[in-house]
Structures are given as C-alpha cells and as structure tokens.
Amino acid sequence: MISTVLRGALRARGDEPAVLGHTGEGARSPLTRLRTRRGDRIVDLDTHPMGTPVTEGEDPEAGLVAVVAATPTDLHRALTTAVHLPRAAHVLVSILATPGHQEPPLPSAPGLGQWRDLHEVRVRRVDRDGWVCELFFPHATRPDQVLDTVVHGMRGRRRGAAVTPLAALHGTEGALWRPGDTGVQGVTEAGPVPLRRVTPQADLALRVGQDPRPDWTDADVPALETEPTDADSWAGLVGSHAPTRARAQVRTRSAADEDGLVHTVAPIDELTVNPTGFTKAEKGQLGDLTVHGDRAVVRQGRKVLVTVAADGTVTDVDLSRLRHLRGVRVDWSGHTGPTAAVRAVASLAAGGVPLLSGTVPTWAVGLGSRLAALLTGADEDDLADRLRREEHSVRLRRAALELHGTRSRWRDLARRAGIPAPPEPTVSVVLCTRRPEMVGFALAQIARQRGVGVEVVLALHGFGADRPEVASALGRFDATGIPLTVHEADQEQVFGSVLNDAVARAGGSLIAKWDDDDWYGPDHLADLLLARRYSGAELVGAGQDFVFLQEIDLTVWRSRESETATRFIAGGTVLVDRVVLEETGGFRPLPRAIDTQLLLAVARGGGRIHRTHGLGYVLRRTGAGHTWSEDMSYFLRNHARQWSGWRPSTLLEGEPAPLGAPVATDTTGERP
Template sequence: MITTAVRNALRTRGREPAVLCHTGAPESARVPLERLPLGPADRLVDLDTHPMGESVLGEQEAGLVAVVAATTTDLHRAVTTAVHLPRAVHVVVALVDTTGLQEPPIPAAPGMGQWRDVQEVRVRRVGRRGWLCELFFPNAVEAAEVLDAVMHGTRGRRRGPAVAPMAVLSGHEGALWRPGDTGVHGIEAAGPVPLRRVTPVGDLALRVGAVRAPEWADTAVPALDRGTTSADSWTAITGATARAREVSGADTAPVDERVHAVAPIDELTVNPTGFSRVAGGRLADLTVHGPHAVVREGKKDLVTVAADGTVTDVDLARLRHLGGVRVDWSGHTGPSAAVRAVASLAAGGVPLLSGPVPAWAGGLGQALTDLITGAEEADVADPLRREEYSVRLRRAALRTHGHRARWRALGARAGVPLPPEPTVSVILCTRRPEMVGFALAQIARQRGVSVEVVLSLHGFPADLPEVASAIADFGATGVPLTVHEADADQIFGTVLNDAVSRTAGDLVAKWDDDDWYGPEHLADLVLARAYSGGELVGVGQDFVYLQEVDLTLWRSRRSEASTRFIAGGTILTDRAVLEEVGGFRPLPRAIDTQLLIAVIRGGGRIYRAHGLGYVLRRTGGGHTWSEDMSFFLHDHTRQWSGWCPSTLLEGEPAPLGQHVTEYTGGLR
C-alpha cells in the first residue's frame, strides 16, 4: 500500500520535483521507495545519513514530500532532519510498523493558522500495525511541521517538557542527539550561528562528525564537538592505533566525559512502556550474527540492531516475552554503537546480564555497569525480582543516557545557563493527628526531586504535642513546609483545593497519610511524566497490606501503560492540568476517581508507572475509597504473612516526632 500511495502521488504532483525519504531499517523503509518512476529533478534521501546544515532542494518548493519510517522511533528522529526538507503541497508520511501501544498518528494542527486552508487529510492503516497519512494543501507548507504533527498525534495531547538548551546542529548523525525537534537549525561546521533579527537561533552548537571540525567562528554561541558512532572503531582498540589511544587516555578519561560522548537515547519512544511480567521466560543474547549486532533467541534473530546502536520501540516490543538478555561484548558495529544498544535495552526495562564490561565501554556509566555485572540469572527468573531489577536498570539508563539528561550535561559543560528542574508540591491532607509523623517521614526521605509540602490538618490544630513534634522534626530536614488548619466540617475536596492554592511547585503530587512510599517514588513519577506523554501519572495498587489480617499481597496489575485508574495517593500532575479540569470536586469521597474522569473527559492521558515503591494500607474502615477485604484477596499473584513490601521500598522510615508520642502502628 505504501508503494502504491507514493506512486499515485508521483503521478499527480505536477511539474515540481518530488523528494522521497526513508529512515530506519532499509529493508522496511527504503524498499517501498525503490523502483519508483523518478524524474531527473526528483530526490531519494536517506534521512539517517543526511547531514545537518545541508538543504535538500535549497529554496525550491516540492510538489511532493514522502517520508517512510520503519518505526515511530525512526520517525521521531527524522523530524529533526526534516527541517532541511522543502515546503510541499502534498506530504505523505508512512509508518511501516508500530507497537500498537501509541495513539493512531492523526495529525495535530500546528495551532497558528498554518493549516486553515488544508484541503484533505487521509489516515489509514497499512497491514496490521502500520499507518499511512496523506495531507493536501493548496499552498506549500513546511514538511517538518507535518512530520511533527503526525508524530505528535501518536502521543496524544501533551508533548512533554522541552529539552534545553536550544541547539543548532552540524554534520552527520546530528538527529541522534536531538530527535523530534523542529526548532533545531542546521549550520555549517565552522559556524556562525544564524540570527533571527538580533538573536541567535540557538544557545549551543553541537558539531557531530567523524573528522576533526574546523575552527569555530562564532564568539557568542559556544560549540561542542562529538564523533559519530562510526568515528571510533575496533581498529582503534585492537589495531595499530591502539597504543596511541592508550597514551591519549581515551579509555581512562573521566567516566562523565565518556558517558557524555555517547549519543543519547530518545526516551520519548525508547522507554519501559509495554513492560510485561514474565515468569520463567527464556534468555536471549545480544551478540553478532553475520555483519550485524542482533538479539538472538536460540537460532532466531528477534531484533537486528541498527549500525548506530539505535534500538526502537518496535524492537523492545519484540523482546517483552523474554526473561532477559545476555550481553556479549565481543562484537557489535563499533564501541559507541554497542554502548548505545545496551543502554537502550536498559532504558526499555529489558533485564540484562553481563560479564565484566570492557574498558572501551566505559561510556555506559558506572551505575549501569554495576547493575548489569552484578545481576544473576536468578534475578530474572523470579517475576518480582525481575521487575525490581528492571526498574533499577531503567532508572539508571534514562537518568544517564536520556536526551534531556544529556543536553543538560552538555549545556553545563558549555557554560550555558539552564532552566531549573521542575519542583514538586506534595499535598497531604489528614484527619488523624497520630499519622502526621508517619506521613511526613515518608516525604522526608524522597530523593532525586526538589520537594515542598503543604500539610492540611483537617479538624485539629498544629499545636497538638505529637503534631508539633513531627512538624519540628520535618522542619529540621530543610524541606519547605506550609501548615494549613482546615475546619472539621469543610468538605474534603475543598480542603485539597485550598492546599493546592498554597503550593508553589510546577507539579502537584497527592499523598495519603497511612500508605508507604519508597524514597524514589516521586522521582520515578517525574521520570514517567517525561517519557510517557501523560497529563497525569501515578501507580497501581501492586502491593497491598491488609492490616486486619496482617497480610501483604502482590497483585496482578499491569504497569507502564496508559490506563483509566491509578491509586489516588500517588497522583502527580501539572498545575496547569488541575486548572484545566477545575481542580478537585467539592465532594467528601471519591474525589480521586472524579479527577481521573475529568482528565480523560478533557482528552488527557493517564499513565500508570511501576507500583513497586508504594504499599497501600487497608484497615477495617476510615477510607474514602470503600472496598472490602475480599476485593483485594480476589486478584493477587502472591501473598506473605506480615508487612512484606518490595525491596524498592527500602524499608520503613521511623515516624517523625516519635520522641513525644510512641507510634504503635494502629489507625483510628
């Protein structure tokens, strides 16, 4: 169907030239464009090798621009290179394969009137999981805008936080470093950075090339140089140049420098979404078969890794049934490509096993190296231990190799001022003075995020001894705390809205007073917010402690997926989202459910991250969500006597203020 659609478009494109582009695996993306009847002025472009800074047709417009992408990951990368494609009146965008977990690629109009005169838009399936989009305009539009709109359609309404600093790129593989950014400008290797009136179009220039870049000609915008994934080679490690490499200290450079020399991972498409629990799954091997690095299960190649080390969202979907992947360091296309492939699998949550990591792979980073070399087959054989290990891997990979993290590191290295990381305002509303110290202790140990707390005391004063002592202990941590005393007869929903009005953070997180939270609970949610595209994120009730019978349940809950329900005590969302839905409804109960419904009704997406760092406590009564014990006993995978959380919870902190009133664990 893709070939037929492009052939028909070629017949109707008029006298203007056509530009046919492909990105991703050639056997998937290039083949549909081969043997098509091209004219002398037409162009066939490989977007994966086209250098940034080089226009495809100059100032000339095209009658047709067609882009065939093997996967969503490849399309997202191509959006950056597409800034060099010409304007066109007819644009065809084809996705050969998808995971089926994203939304249909229905284009979202840019929003500034550029498409008000669009004549026709067609979106149709190609095979089981492919898509084809065609757009017709009476006047030529920017092709990059169309690709961006199609890509945006796969993610729903929200784009996610922007990547800073603003960048300009030069050379081959520039798009690997900045996927999905139509604000990027391509430049000549020597510069300078062009101006928009009196302002440079970027704050940092990145020159990606296999050879030494020329002297940089711009004094206003700093430049950094990085090699392509083919710039390093096995001959540089084992051949005649190995001694020179050793003398230069290339393999003994500081770890951070070696990490930041590796092209980052596109976490918007390469992430844990779609992770599945597997019991007794087989192990495959990341190794070399023929000229390619592959993930091989027995005699079957499940995934062929791209030469630059890119692992796509579709590749990850093909590996979800495995128990894990063993890493063979003896091959791969090249050193940088090998590091990117391993880091990408880890970012996707694929459990990895490895022997000693060679010195040339130091760019993997110490955190990932320690994890994959410290894991054993027993860690991936048990479903719970496997998921715990997967969470640790994805944390390390995304925080080390994600493109947001990489660009912040590049900006810091170049001395470019960066916007602050988002701050999280935790709202804690409680009717139980005896639980204040318990809840504050959970918040006090959060790490990896900047936190403030608004504590709403619903129906009791702050000067009660146990409350005052807990507040004093929390104040000693240095975390900002605002205490609000609400009248006992005030409706719960309005108390929460009052709490939100007292917050100052970019994000708002809801906290329950009697549940347990791991120290990376908030950091994991902030990370999920960045890669999921969700307006609201949270976790499920994977672990439940039934206090009446002293029993812990691990439940069969799907995680890392879009959903209609999450645990109310784990809600994290942007302040703007709360404003859009009108805040919490003025109700005494079911307010969390009502918020979720409002977000969905407004076109937003709810995303459920892993739930291993959270334990829901159930007692005989006193909960705003009323389900009896049988509801939880009906559907669970395992159970243990006593309080037995995941190891990711890292134990239980001592309640604050204990020196005034001893905590007994009971609830009213």
C-alpha cells in the same frame, strides 16, 4: 501497499520534482521499487548532514515530499533532519511498523492558523501494523511542521517540557543527538549560528565529526565537539590510521573519570525508547544480545528477533518484539564498536528489558559506573521470579534514562558549555489528614524523597498544629530544609474542598497527592517524574500493587500491569500538572472518591493517564476510615503472592522512623 500509495503520490504531483526521504532499517526498500524522474531525489535522512539543505535555492519547493520511516522512533529522529526538506503542497508520511501501544498518527493542526486552507487529510492503516498519512495543501508548506504534527498526534495532546538549551547542529549524526526537535538550527562546520533579527537562533552548537575541524567562528554561541558513533568502530580501531581523541580516551581512561565519558555517547530518545509496554514474562525464554554476521542482533535460540542498527539505535518496535522474553544476556564480543555497543545496551535497559551480563569490558566505559554495576547485579534465577525480575528492570531503566536520556544529556552539555539551564519543576506534595498521630509518619515518607525538588502543603483537617505530636513532627521536619506550609481546615469542611485549598497554597508546577498512612519509597516522586517525561501523559501514578492488610497482618502483591495507559491508578500516587488540575476543575467537593473523579475528569477532557510500576508504594488497609470502600476480601481474592507481616518490595528500601514523637502502638505491637 506502501509502494502502491507512493506510486499514486508520484503520479499526482504534476511536473514538479519529488523528494523521497527514508529513515530507519528497511525504510529505503519501498523507494527502490519506484519509477522516478530526472530531478527527483531519494534522501537518506539518517546520514544527511545537518547544516546542508536537501535541495538548493532561496526557498526551494517540491511537488511532493514523502518520508518513509521504519518505526515511530525513526520518524521522531527524522523530524530534526526534516528542517532541511523543501516546502511542498503534498506531504506524505509513512510508518512501516508501530508497537502495539502506539496511537494512530492523526495529525493535530498547528495553532497559528497555518492550515486553515488545508484541502484534504488521509490516514490509513497499511499492511499489518503500518500507517500512511497524506496531507494536501493549496500552497507549499513546511514538511517538518507536518511531520511534527503527525508525531504529536501519535503521542497525545501534551508535548511535555522542551529539551534545553536551543541547539544548532552540524554533522551526519546531528539528529541522533537531538531527536524530534524541529527548532534545531543546522549550521556549517565553522559557523556562525544564524540570527533572527539580532538574536542567535541557538544557545549552543554541537559539531559531530572527526578531527581536524576548522575553528569555530561564532563568538556569541559556544560550540562543543563530539565524534560520530563509527569513530571508534572495531574496523577503525584495527586500521592503519592514528587513533582519534575518542579512541584514545577509551584506551587510556582511568577509573576516576569513567563517568565523565557518558556525555560522549549519543543519547537515547526517551520519548519512544522507554518501558511502556513492559510485561510480566518471567516464564519466557532468555534472549542474547550477540553478533550475527557483521551486525549485532538480539536472538532467541537461532531466531533473530531484532537487528540492531550500526549506530546502536534500538527502536520502540524492537522493544515490542522483545517483551515476551524473560530477559536478555549481553554478549560483549559483538557490536559494531564500543560506542554502538553502549548505545544498544543502554537503550535496552531504558526500555525496561531485564539484562544480564558478566564483567563489563573496560571499553564500555560510556555506560557509566552505575549502569555497569546493575548489569552484573542479577542472575537467571532472579529473572525467573516475577517480583525480582521487575525490580531489576526498574533499577536498570532508572539508571539508563537518567544517565542517557536526551533531556539529561543536553543539560549536561549545557553545564559543560557554561550555559545556565532552567530549573527542574518543583513538586508540591499535598497531604491532607484527619489523624494527628499520623503526621510524623507521613512527613518521614516525604523527607526521604531524593532527586526531586519538593515542597509540602500539610492540611490539618479538624485539628491544629499545636497538638504535641504534630508540633514535634513539624519541628523535626523543619530541620530537613524542605519548605512546608501548614493549613488548618475546619472539621466540617468537605475533604475535596480541603484539598483544593491546599493546592491553592502550593507553589510548584506539579501537584502530588499523598496519603497519611501509606508507605512510599525514596524514589517514588522521581519515578513519577520520569514516567511523566517519557509517557507524555497529563496524569501519572502507580498501581496498588502492594497492599498491607493491617487487621490480619498480611501483605499481598497484586502484580498489576504497569507502564501502560489506564483509567485507574492508586489515589495516593497522583502526580498531575497544576494546569491540568485547573483545566479539570480541581478536586470535586466530595467526602470520598475524589481520586476517581479526578481520573474521570482528565480522561473526559482528552487527557491520558499513565500507570508506572507500583513497587515503591504500599497501600495500608485497616478496618475503616478509607475513602475507597472495597473490603478486605477484595484484596485477598486479587493477588499474585502474599506474605505474613509487612513485606514490601526491596525498592521501598525499608521503613523510615516517624518524625517527632513515636507513633503509638497497641498492646499487640501492630502499627496504627
């Protein structure tokens, strides 16, 4: 079907040449069956070097530019190389396969009126899970901009924070280092970075290639060098050529600098390779990441589920084909070479695939010690238990995304080049409470948050900060150095209005809602920020997986679907951009159900809500006093497992002692 669409596009393009690009495994196949003319070009966008235009001329044009991508991951990577494609009046984008959670590729027009004369857009599904999107213009337009809008349409309206610094790239694997960035500037190997009037078009250049390299000629823009993925291929390592610098590093590195080689590995595209779509598959079979012929594959028995690209890239479609597996055993004897193996393993971990491994070989140093240790930290019995399996998956995905994600990799490169990076966003934790005895308990949960810049706005609803237990807790919290603003609200003021007043006093770009009596793990906010980054959602939160029923001293685990788009999350875990809160009108001035009303407003405004895992949060249910009115029987009917007493996930890492005066207990010793 895709070949039929391409034939029709070639017949309709008139006398002008066509440029047909392909990216990803199997994407070239539909192009080989086409009848082309002299002057037409078929371009491998995965190997085309950054800094080299696809066609010659001052402002080249084509009658048709078509890009065939195997998966959304491949299309996202091709955006970077697409800056070198010629302008065209007819642009066709084809995706051969998409994962089940992917939205249709509906293009969203750019915002400066560039498409006001657009003639026609066609979007259609082809084959079982492929798509074709065609756009027709009266005049030639930039195809990279068209590809960008198609990808943006698949992800939703929010683009998220840009990867910084602005980059210039040279080499055949440049796009692997900076996927999805149409702001990238391609440069020649020696430079310089072109100017836009008097300003360089990039702050940092990355040259991907092997020695010898010419000297870098740009005195204003620093350049870093890195090896392509195949520089340490096994074929190269056993060949007759002298080892390159990267090969020597792998052979001679010491334990002290093993994490220093993480930055030499091309990053993971976390916008497409992430745990979205994770399933509870503890009863599934185990797969094996091993070698089949000359390629690394993931195999279930004799069936090959995924063939890993030679550069170690794992796509979103690959991950969807592995979700039914309980886990994957890593066989280190295969793979194209060390760097490709590291990228494949790190990508599977970032995708939430539970991995098992024996001793990690010394040549896999690019994984980083944290991720390497986690790979050996579980066994097959762990993966047969639903809870322990998900805990292992969460630890793996955290480490892989934080060590190998594109955003973190480029911040590390910027530090190495001496380029200041913009600060990470500050999270304003908004805590509104009517219970002075719970202030110390709630502040203790916030004080142990790690990996996030935090400030707190504490709204005391109906009492003052001079209460002894409150003053004691505030004094202890002040010693943490975390900024704190205290707002005393009148007892008669409605709850939603108090929250809005607290938000008005917050200085962070992100707002996190916090409940005074629930438990939060130390990575709660960091996990939400991570989910915000890879999901692109306007609002993220956790599910109400763990619930402590205080009246009967029972913990239930509901094991809800996680890492998915949803309409409902736990109200005490809301993380939302401040601007989104403003767009939706803030919290409604109601005494209860304000969380539900916010979720409805976000969805009504076209925003997306993403639910990440709920293992770092425990909801407390007492007999009364909750704004969510479900009774205890609701939780007793809807659970996967239960335990007597307080029994959270190990990811919660225990219970911190309340700050200030100890929280009183009744004669039975129960928590209030």
